[in-house]
Amino acid sequence: MQQLYQAADRIEAQLLCDLLDRHGVEARVFGDYLSGAAGELPADIYPSIWVIEDRDLPRAQTLLKGWLDDKRARAEARSWVCHGCGELVDGSFDLCWRCGKEH
Numbered sequence: 001m002q003q004l005y006q007a008a009d010r011i012e013a014q015l016l017c018d019l020l021d022r023h024g025v026e027a028r029v030f031g032d033y034l035s036g037a038a039g040e041l042p043a044d045i046y047p048s049i050w051v052i053e054d055r056d057l058p059r060a061q062t063l064l065k066g067w068l069d070d071k072r073a074r075a076e077a078r079s080w081v082c083h084g085c086g087e088l089v090d091g092s093f094d095l096c097w098r099c100g101k102e103h
């Protein structure tokens with residue numbers, strides 16, 4: 001069993017685990033139960049994804065890379081840079097929150 005990735009939160013961990021599962025890679029999320037006790041534990045405990053079969057690891061890493069690339073692309077597509085003030089604005093806004101200029 002090999003650790004593949006440390007997720008930012010339980011939702012990310014579960015999404016990744018589901019993706020691996022769909023591609024026939026058996027994976028488990030460890031540590032997610034700790035988030036239930038948030039506040040009592042150090043903030044640096046994140047759920048991690050482990051690949052059960054060592055031989056699946058290279059494939060899991062490829063899937064992980066594709067998944068992270070997609071995620072980054074989506075995040076970048078959502079945000080835009082304001083021509084008025086250069087602020088990075090979240091894609092859910094049509095107007096710059098800082099100077100009010102239209103996208």
Ligand SMILES: [Zn+2]
Binds near residue numbers: 083087098099101
């Ligand atoms: Zn602006």
